[in-house]
Amino acid sequence: MPQDNKQDIKAIIFQLNEEEFAISVQQVSGIERMQHITRVPQTASFVKGVINLRGVVTPIIDLRKRFGLDAAEFTDSTRMIIVYMEDMEVGLIVDAAYDVIDIPQDAVEPAPEVVGAVDVDYIEGVAKLEDRLLILLNLNNVLTDDEVQALKTVEG
Amino acid sequence: METNEYLEVFIDESKEHIQSLNDHLLELEKNPSDLTMVNEIFRSAHTLKGMSATMGYQDLADLTHKMENVLDAVRNHQLTVTTEILDIVFEAVDQLEEMVLDIASGGEGSKDVARLVEQLNAIERGESIPEDSSKAAVPASEPVQNSSASDLASTLDEFELTVLRESNDQGYKNLELHITLREDCLLKAARVFMVFEILEQSGEVIKSDPTVQDLEEELFEQSFTVLLVTKEKAEEIEKKVMKVSEIESVKVQKFSIDQRSGKSDSPVDTQEAAEGSGATAVAEAPAKQEKDTAKKAPVSNKTIRVNIDRLDALMNLFEELVIDRGRLEQIADSLKHVELQETVERMTRISGDLQNIILNMRMVPIDQVFNRFPRMVRQLAKDLGKQINLEIEGAETELDRTVIDEIGDPLVHLIRNALDHGVELPDIREQKGKPREGSLKLNAYHSGNHVFIEISDDGAGINREKVINKAVSNGVITNDQAENLTEKQVYQLIMESGFSTADKISDVSGRGVGLDVVKNTIESLGGNITIDSGLDKGSVFSIQLPLTLSIISVMLVEIKEEKYAVPLSSIIETAVIKKSNIMSAHNKKVIDFRGNVVPLIDLQDVFEVPGEKLDDEYSSVVIIRKGEKMAGLIVDTFIGQQEVVLKSLGNYLTDVFAISGATILGDGQVALIIDSNSLIV
The missing domain is CATH 2.40.50.180 (CheA-289, Domain 4)
Known part of the structure; x- marks a missing residue:
């Protein structure tokens, strides 16, 4: 861990449906503005399509759809957060992405049993920071397990 | 010992030599009296021995050495080539290959070769050849070492003679260097290289004996001779060369054209002029004789080894260019600017040519894959008690390197399959009114943007009923589906996963991994495979592959x-x-x-x-x-x-x-x- 303070998690904060989420910076390779997305037919509904990310064809996932939230129009603040997971590179569409902040390890609490409609297994924990409540995402579970399996076996 | 950087070269070259051993052994089997083949085999074995001894792989060297002894006996008519001998030699080559592969994957290349060595010894003795006589024969018959230094003069061609004469006229000196490496010199080729580098700084190397190529391949014992044109003094050259370590001695002599037909032993201080015009007449006769040897040398310099990673990097960069080219074309079209359009058009043409060259650079003949099949088929036929005649056509057909790398295993599988399940035993073939010897054809050819590879046999063909029954019992299809299948669809079934038609599982094929793996591999390469078959007529598996993947x-x-x-x-x-x-x-x-x-x-x-x-x-x-x-x-x-x-x-x-x-x-x-x-x- 290269961080100065081992107690802190450096995380990117993004917004989705009025809630704030956090992903560790180590998993993020960049934040992109919206651009043309090419739809890929016959894939899971939350797979928005693919984009040309500086010459690399990168799949894009609509996080709202993934979390079962209502769809929203893309605005000027809509962003794609490009994340690495294992050997995959995937973009996540979020309502807005903010700065990087340090979350002290001791501010993180394990995920409560029930957090609204979001399935518990992609939540690693919840961090309380002054007046903010941040949901820490477990990226592997956002895309792997059943969902990716389902994706990989999509067939006509 | 810093042999690591040579390891890659060693492995590559060893593989080449083993391949040529295989090829030539097969030739020899077809034509046992062909002694030029034996010579070729001997040469490969000898080089391999030298290289492996240099790199410190003793087992490899030992086995090659024994093999070499047997070959030498054959060459000297002390032994006649029989199938038994060839079998053992083949086995020895297999062992060698395994050792080389072991080295390539980081191993020591050691292996228990005692039995084979014993067998090889037995062959040698079995024909009552006294041990020492065959040993004595080895050095005597090594073609390269044999040519002693004094032969150098007689191998000069006219061009070289002209250069020598002219240099004499212009005040250069022609020197003959006789360089001996130390007995314990490990990397002879490296020393040779260093010597040449020094020589080339001080003058021009006109000729060497053995040839530069042989020197690089270490096809020489301890000493070699170089003809140098220089302005520097003989003593200086000698001093410079001696600076290279592991050099035993350097003898520098003045080289005179007149002496080329005789012994050129004249020491440096014999200062007779060499510029006799009488030289011309004598020059021509030997020059002509040696033309063949002279011709060979330049060809080898036309190719270079390039790391495949570099070619990949080049390809990646070019792909970027193709994308931008598309973008440029689009911009030029929308702007309707004539000059821009013309320039872009030109660029498109040039990059098109560039693309062809880059793609061609990555192309390798499919022979690289095919060349191991004759051996494999021979062995398999033996194991299965079948008689097979393998025909290969279109081995020169070229395919992208990435495809070549992947296609080997599927082909091996298909060939094993054809031999095991396709071609029948000789007796059964006879009953069916077919020749006892089955035929297996491998054919590769280009068509459009694709390469086709066909593997056809004249064996039993695919039994439709058997396939359907099996497919139904394995749950691949239902009874209802079975009713309506066309012939081709039935054949496709044998490539479904969970399918194997062989009644009993044999050692050769049908080990659980089925043709479905073959099909998957081929499809992942962007190709496809189709099967055609006639009962008792044989089967044809044809594979269609894209020329390039990018x-x-x-x-x-x-x-x-x-x-x-x-x-x-x-x-x-x-x-x-x-x-x-x-x-x-x-x-x-x-x-x-x-x-x-x-x-x-x-x-x-x-x-x-x-x-x-x-x-x-x-x-x-x-x-x-x-x-x-x-x-x-x-x-x-x-x-x-x-x-x-x-x-x-x-x-x-x-x-x-x-x-x-x-x-x-x-x-x-x-x-x-x-x-x-x-x-x-």
């Missing part, structure tokens, strides 16, 4: 707002069809296309493209094919033909139905590439 020609089409690319290789033609010409058969839309009934596939339905359906009187249709089957893809508009770079959808989206990949268009957007093979069932 840049392909496509037809861009538009469906609503979305653009898709159809590989040109699968398109027969495009057509515009009147609504009234579309007919219905079994609830499926079909058209009559040049006398064939072709089913139509509406891509908007398949790809669930959002938007209202066009209700025009005419439909644009792309006619595609897979083998003999055809289909028409209904699209909204044709955009045009383009060269695109094939990109994968990444590891996240795998196995998307009917999409084989993506590409980046000139405007920066991604277009999906349609996998027409999966649209035709």
Whole structure:
């Protein structure tokens, strides 16, 4: 861990449906503005399509759809957060992405049993920071397990 | 010991030598009296021995040495080539290969070769050849070492003589250097290289004996001779060369053309002039004789070894260029600026040529894969008690390196399969009225943007009933489905997973991994495999492979707002069809296309493209094919033909139905590439 303070998690904060989420910076390779997305037919509904990310064809996932939230129009603040997971590179569409902040390890609490409609297994924990409540995402579970399996076996 | 940097070269070269051993041994088997073959084999074995001893792989060297002894006995007519001898030699070569592979994968290359060594010894003794005589024969018959230094003069050709004469006139000195390396010198080739580098700084090397090529391959014992044209003094040269470590001695003599036919032992201080005009007459005779040897040398310098990674990097860069080229073309078109358009056109042409060259650079003859099959077939035929005649055609057909790397295993599998399940035992063949010897043909050829590889045998063929029964009992298909299968569909069944028709599992094939693996590998390469068979007539497995995996020609089409690319290789033609010409058969839309009934596939339905359906009187249709089957893809508009770079959808989206990949268009957007093979069932 290269961080100065081992107690802190450096995380990117993004917004989705009025809630704030956090992903560790180590998993993020960049934040992109919206651009043309090419739809890929016959894939899971939350797979928005693919984009040309500086010459690399990168799949894009609509996080709202993934979390079962209502769809929203893309605005000027809509962003794609490009994340690495294992050997995959995937973009996540979020309502807005903010700065990087340090979350002290001791501010993180394990995920409560029930957090609204979001399935518990992609939540690693919840961090309380002054007046903010941040949901820490477990990226592997956002895309792997059943969902990716389902994706990989999509067939006509 | 810093032998590591030579390891790669050692492994590469060892593999080459083992391959040539295999090739020549097979030749020898066909024609046992051909002593030139024995010489070739001997040469390869000898080089291999030298190299492995240098690199410190003792077992490898020992085994090669024993093999060499046997070969030497053969060469000296003390032994006659028999199948038994060849079997053991073949086995020895196999062991050698295993050792080399072991070294390549980081091992020590050690192996218990005592039994083989014993066998080889037995062969040697069995023919009552006294041990020492064969040993004595070894050095005497090594062609390269044999040529002693004094032969150097007689191997000069006219050109070299002219150079020597002229240099004399211009005040240069012609020196003959006799350099001896120390006995314990490990990397002879490296020392030779260093010596040459020094010599080339001080003058010009006209000739060396053995040839530079042989020197680089270490085809010499301890000493070699070099003819140098220089202005420097003999003593200086001697001093410089002695600075290279592991050099035993350097003898520098003045070289005189007149002496070339005699012994050129004259020491440096004998200062007789060499510029006799009488030299010319004598020069011609030996020069002519030696022309053949002189011709060989320059050819070897026309190729260089390039690391495949570098070629890949070049290819990647070029792909970027192709994308930008597309972008430029688009900009030029929209700006309608004549000069810009002309420039872009020129650039497109040049980059097209560049593309051909780069792609060609990556092409390797399929022989690289085929060349191991004769051995394999021979062994398999022996193991199975069958008689097989293997014919290979089109081994010179070239394929992209990446495809070559992948295609070996599937082919091995298919050949094993053909030998095991296809070709019958000799007695059974006789009963069926076929020649006892079965035939297996391997044929490769180019056609369009594809390479076809056919593996055909004249064996039992595929038993339709047996396949269907097996498929039903394995649950691959149901009874109902079995009723309506065409011959081809039945044959395709044997490539489904969980299928194996062999009644009993044999050692050769049918070890659980089936033809489905073959099929998957080939499809992952963008190819396909079809089977044709006749009961008791034989089977043909034909594999179709793309020439290259990275840049392909496509037809861009538009469906609503979305653009898709159809590989040109699968398109027969495009057509515009009147609504009234579309007919219905079994609830499926079909058209009559040049006398064939072709089913139509509406891509908007398949790809669930959002938007209202066009209700025009005419439909644009792309006619595609897979083998003999055809289909028409209904699209909204044709955009045009383009060269695109094939990109994968990444590891996240795998196995998307009917999409084989993506590409980046000139405007920066991604277009999906349609996998027409999966649209035709």
